Amino acid sequence: MDVDLLEHAESAPVRLPREARKALMSVAHGRVDIRATADPDRVVLVTGSWVGAISVPGLTLRIRPSAPMENLFTMFSAGIPGEGWGSDQIGWSSDADLVDGVAAFVLRSIDEATRRGLLHGYVSVEEDLNLIRGRLLVEQLATRPWAIAQPPCRYDDFTANIPENKLLRCAVRQVLTWPTLPPVVRRDGLRLLARFDGVDDTDARAHRDKIPVTRLNEHYGPSMDLARMALDGVAIRHMEGDQSAHTFLVDMDDLFRRWVTTEISQRLWPEIVVDEQPEHSLDVHDQLQFTPDMLLRRGSRAVLVGDVVYHLGSTPSGPSTDYFPLLTYASALGLGAGMLVYAQADEPPAPEMVVRSIGTRLISVPLRLSVPPARLAGSLDTLAELVRAVAAGALAPAR
Structure with missing residues (x-):
């Protein structure tokens, strides 16, 4: 059975055999919600921010992003140096299978980084x-x-048997485990895997810690990020007997956050430096820690704090409450404003809210991913200018 869904959607009741349900619950935990119905043989599948595909015995679930394929690849390629990384160079049309396109992109990134030889x-x-x-x-x-x-x-x-190459080899091997890769992608993956002869095979769990990027391995940096993303989204779970379950998923929440942070950082540097997910203390005794998505500073002085949210949900009582943590961050850092950047929302918040008594401004900025790539780049330019204006004090807190 094939089920096609958009992200943040739910299916009609689906008849699922017990073994398929067991396999699906094993690999989809935290990625797809499986809800029981009055009929014990049927379930409702509820998707979130993970997009891609899940294959279990008796079911293939495909989850499509709301963003066009070319903009998805634009987010993948943020920060990758060199030419030829535009979405039109990937070779996949806008209606191509997401898994095929992502697999090809990850392999191409690793190929580009190692084409002149493996790092030693x-x-x-x-x-x-x-x-x-x-x-x-x-x-x-x-x-x-x-x-x-x-x-x-x-x-x-x-x-060459160093952590960087072990990570890339592990990612290539994991991509090749997807059972329905097109022959051309599988061929490229096998050719690329041969380049890593002499590098040990490792388990995906061995690469949870991020490898520091230095002057020696900086040309590996973007590929290592993509490799880690592939390892986070690819899972193989062998069930009893010969049954197996596969996933190939991308977390749009994480991808959108990293992409926006990278793009804003590139547009504001060196005037303003963007720290990604810095850790700060909420209280004077350093007992409560918080981690905003990005903190903007001039030199050592913080000028703006921001959160990046792919999908703003809603609550039974009204719009999303994602801006409440933002208020906490701004207050703890002594800032007059905080900014929330989002791609989509069930109920879009007001562009600006001023908090009673303290005058802190909470600014919400939509960044639509449904527009052509050229317009998306223009939207990022506009966002960067707004960030610069807020950081300069143009929108000082009301008194």
């Missing part, structure tokens, strides 16, 4: 050798003196 670095190695190399591990040798013919040594090896 020094890795500390301990092994028993016929000849002493590096430092002789006397302590280990003392516990097993019979191993003197092959003494244990520690040395630094200049190798």
